[in-house]
Amino acid sequence: MPELPEVETVRRGLAPRVEGRRIVTADIRRPDLRWPFPADMAARLQGARIVSLRRRSKYLLADLDTGETLIVHLGMSGRLQADGDGIAAFALGTGGAPRHDHVVLTFDGGTRVTLNDPRRFGAMDLAPTDAVETHRLLARLGPEPLGNAFGAAYLEAALKSRRTPIKAALLDQRVVAGLGNIYVCEALHRAGIAPARRSDRIAGRRIPPLVRSVREVLVAAIEAGGSSLRDYRQADGALGYFQHDFRVYGRTGQACRTECCDGVVRRMVQSGRSTFHCPRCQR
DNA sequence: ACCAGCTCCTGCTTGC
DNA sequence: TGCAAGCAGGAGCTGG
Numbered sequence: 001m002p003e004l005p006e007v008e009t010v011r012r013g014l015a016p017r018v019e020g021r022r023i024v025t026a027d028i029r030r031p032d033l034r035w036p037f038p039a040d041m042a043a044r045l046q047g048a049r050i051v052s053l054r055r056r057s058k059y060l061l062a063d064l065d066t067g068e069t070l071i072v073h074l075g076m077s078g079r080l081q082a083d084g085d086g087i088a089a090f091a092l093g094t095g096g097a098p099r100h101d102h103v104v105l106t107f108d109g110g111t112r113v114t115l116n117d118p119r120r121f122g123a124m125d126l127a128p129t130d131a132v133e134t135h136r137l138l139a140r141l142g143p144e145p146l147g148n149a150f151g152a153a154y155l156e157a158a159l160k161s162r163r164t165p166i167k168a169a170l171l172d173q174r175v176v177a178g179l180g181n182i183y184v185c186e187a188l189h190r191a192g193i194a195p196a197r198r199s200d201r202i203a204g205r206r207i208p209p210l211v212r213s214v215r216e217v218l219v220a221a222i223e224a225g226g227s228s229l230r231d232y233r234q235a236d237g238a239l240g241y242f243q244h245d246f247r248v249y250g251r252t253g254q255a256c257r258t259e260c261c262d263g264v265v266r267r268m269v270q271s272g273r274s275t276f277h278c279p280r281c282q283r
Numbered sequence: 284a285c286c287a288g289c290t291c292c293t294g295c296t297t298g299c
Numbered sequence: 300t301g302c303a304a305g306c307a308g309g310a311g312c313t314g315g
């Protein structure tokens with residue numbers, strides 16, 4: 001599913017098409033995704049103008065001129081795609097109405113934004129803009145990995161009290177918000193840290209390179225338009241292409257891409273999730 | 284308090 | 300070829 005780089009790519013694609021635009025119709029085609037929508041969501045959206053489209057972690061936040069913010073999470077398989085203002089609609093199905101188009105917003109000027117989510121792990125909710133950070137889905141999120149609050153001092157303190165493997169700690173959204181399985185694997189590989197290493201047993205001198213690796217892999221992925229594995233597409237339907245730059249993710253049995261390392265990428269399972277790593281250069 | 288495992292759902296891939 | 304099990308990028312919840 002979309003991790004931070006994918007959500008940011010979608011935000012950048014959508015923002016110029018929806019900011020300043022008014023929602024003419026909100027077609028809510030089912031009552032829920034992971035959780036029920038607010039019963040009056042359509043009424044609260046219709047007529048509202050989107051002032052700005054922001055991102056917090058993996059959440060898209062559309063601030064409305066009504067004083068509310070629309071919160072969107074794409075779960076594992078969610079897509080948000082725009083069409084109707086000159087861009088061709090991305091072909092989702094083979095004729096007929098595409099399956100799993102759960103919410104369709106039509107804007108003045110003709111732009112249409114469709115939320116498609118086969119697995120329905122996604123979410124949508126409305127909250128007062130001035131209190132959106134305290135919404136139950138956002139309240140416990142850690143710092144943005146690309147923001148100033150995420151640095152070596154912060155991360156060292158956060159890891160010191162945790163006995164879980166570093167892989168699990170970086171996946172924990174309370175530690176740092178926005179990383180998922182792919183980018184944790186990639187960041188740990190770039191930092192040369194073994195995914196199974198206990199968080200509280202990582203030497204202090206190794207923390208700054210880890211922070212740097214997290215930032216580098218996210219920035220590179222955003223520049224590449226995200227990673228397209230199964231479901232993910234950019235807002236205009238285009239594929240991301242960072243998956244071609246993976247150094248470990250999904251590369252079981254292939255050569256490690258670290259310079260001068262002759263290791264082979266291995267897959268293991270940590271807390272039920274696949275971890276890809278090079279046992280040779282990650283310690 | 285912390286942490287591992289389960290769970291929601293659909294669909295693609297893999298192996299027999 | 301057909302079928303069923305396994306697996307997938309998230310994350311809240313439960314129970315040890």
